[in-house]
Amino acid sequence: MIIKKFVGKTEEEAVEAAKKELGEGIVIMNVRQVKPKGLLAAFKSRQIEVTVALEDEREPAKPVRRESGQTAEAKASGMDADTQKSTDKGVLTDQSSIEKKLDSLQTLLESQLKQSESAEKSERALEERENGEEGDKAAAEKSPEQEKDDEQEKFIRLLYNTMIENEVAEKYANQILEDVDKNRKPNTPFDYILANIYQKIILKFGKSDGIQPADKGPRVVFFIGPTGVGKTTTIAKLASSFAVEEKKKTVLLTADTYRIAAAEQLRTYAQILEVPFRVIYSLEEFQAAVETFKDYDYIFVDTAGHSHQNEEQLKQMKSYLEILGDKVRTQVFLVLSATTKYKDLLRIADNYREIADYQLIFTKLDETTTLGNLLNLKLHADTPIAYITYGQNVPNDIEKFNPQKTVKQLLGGKA
Numbered sequence: 001m002i003i004k005k006f007v008g009k010t011e012e013e014a015v016e017a018a019k020k021e022l023g024e025g026i027v028i029m030n031v032r033q034v035k036p037k038g039l040l041a042a043f044k045s046r047q048i049e050v051t052v053a054l055e056d057e058r059e060p061a062k063p064v065r066r067e068s069g070q071t072a073e074a075k076a077s078g079m080d081a082d083t084q085k086s087t088d089k090g091v092l093t094d095q096s097s098i099e100k101k102l103d104s105l106q107t108l109l110e111s112q113l114k115q116s117e118s119a120e121k122s123e124r125a126l127e128e129r130e131n132g133e134e135g136d137k138a139a140a141e142k143s144p145e146q147e148k149d150d151e152q153e154k155f156i157r158l159l160y161n162t163m164i165e166n167e168v169a170e171k172y173a174n175q176i177l178e179d180v181d182k183n184r185k186p187n188t189p190f191d192y193i194l195a196n197i198y199q200k201i202i203l204k205f206g207k208s209d210g211i212q213p214a215d216k217g218p219r220v221v222f223f224i225g226p227t228g229v230g231k232t233t234t235i236a237k238l239a240s241s242f243a244v245e246e247k248k249k250t251v252l253l254t255a256d257t258y259r260i261a262a263a264e265q266l267r268t269y270a271q272i273l274e275v276p277f278r279v280i281y282s283l284e285e286f287q288a289a290v291e292t293f294k295d296y297d298y299i300f301v302d303t304a305g306h307s308h309q310n311e312e313q314l315k316q317m318k319s320y321l322e323i324l325g326d327k328v329r330t331q332v333f334l335v336l337s338a339t340t341k342y343k344d345l346l347r348i349a350d351n352y353r354e355i356a357d358y359q360l361i362f363t364k365l366d367e368t369t370t371l372g373n374l375l376n377l378k379l380h381a382d383t384p385i386a387y388i389t390y391g392q393n394v395p396n397d398i399e400k401f402n403p404q405k406t407v408k409q410l411l412g413g414k415a
């Protein structure tokens with residue numbers, strides 16, 4: 001894994017610089033404001049520092065030979081001897097310490113960054129020395145201390161249990177930790193292990209782009225999903241952001257003609273946002289509406305929530321998704337509630353997969369404290385989470401999905 005920092009006037013600028021150097025595959029680990037340094041600092045504007053990671057095929061940093069009293073890794077990570085002693089004793093293997101560590105993940109990432117650089121340097125130095133002279137071999141072959149190994153294992157088990165408590169599916173928790181477990185060495189500091197796990201999960205979430213403008217013509221965006229998950233409310237939140245904040249030409253359509261109240265709900269939002277609204281009763285009406293609004297930026301389509309087991313309705317929805325053909329750019333979002341049971345979510349995701357490729361939106365994060373299903377569904381459906389919603393307030397309670405907060409929570413950080 002490559003981890004690197006980039007600085008820019010804005011987050012976008014820093015991310016652009018990162019993409020230029022490392023390619024499109026980067027994942028953002030952390031974003032923070034940095035104060036300019038130096039004599040003229042007061043005259044310089046604040047900058048944004050973005051830490052990015054890129055999974056690569058290279059081997060992880062090799063273990064570093066122990067130096068007197070303090071491991072080279074601990075030294076490299078800027079840990080003083082006392083801190084190291086306390087981690088050796090396993091002080092970190094309780095929840096409150098992990099929370100503290102997670103609160104300062106930026107520092108962890110930094111120490112890991114320094115550490116891998118310094119590990120490479122030490123390794124090179126070691127190779128040079130070994131090539132140059134005999135002896136010293138005994139020290140290089142020093143066996144790992146069992147006690148430390150046990151403490152590390154305890155630490156990893158604690159993280160595993162925390163993930164399971166957060167309802168991360170066992171198979172995914174195992175996948176993540178097995179990898180870390182395999183690569184740890186007796187002198188790997190806990191900080192390094194934790195930062196490594198954090199990064200692994202962030203990379204598993206990957207990146208998502210959310211709703212994107214079409215190159216030409218409108219972007220037709222469908223919202224599908226089970227009853228009552230918050231499709232209509234989510235459309236209102238997003239429409240507000242696009243129509244009001246970004247001043248994009250937006251129109252709301254509803255194909256939900258099963259309940260009069262459902263159409264009225266969206267009509268009311270359209271009136272408040274002062275955007276056009278249509279109820280669609282047939283495929284022909286749908287095509288006509290898309291034609292009418294061909295100069296618009298976004299056409300949001302609300303659909304009827306129904307049981308994902310109702311094949312007739314699923315088929316009908318599929319025909320809506322397909323009727324526009326290749327000429328019109330579409331995007332589909334499967335809206336899921338974070339409060340739905342894991343097994344049901346899997347079935348829903350599978351059934352809707354048959355009608356479209358979708359990205360995910362998770363609603364009602366305010367109604368649950370366990371976010372494991374976000375990771376489970378991302379990995380099961382192999383599709384990004386684009387947005388999360390966390391309340392009934394339109395337009396505020398929505399944001400683009402940012403895995404950093406969720407991953408901290410999955411590892412026992414504060415909500």
Ligand SMILES: Nc1nc2c(ncn2[C@@H]2O[C@H](COP(=O)(O)OP(=O)(O)OP(=O)(O)O)[C@@H](O)[C@H]2O)c(=O)[nH]1
Nearest residue numbers: 227228229230231232233305363364389390391392
């Ligand atoms: N707590 C909470 N409630 C939400 C959230 N999003 C939507 N709701 C509520 O969930 C209920 C259902 O929301 P709708 O937007 O009507 O859901 P829908 O998916 O359109 O439902 P149908 O059209 O019946 O399939 C409403 O009371 C919303 O206020 C959320 O993020 N958190």
Ligand SMILES: [Mg+2]
Nearest residue numbers: 231232256262
């Ligand atoms: Mg609805």
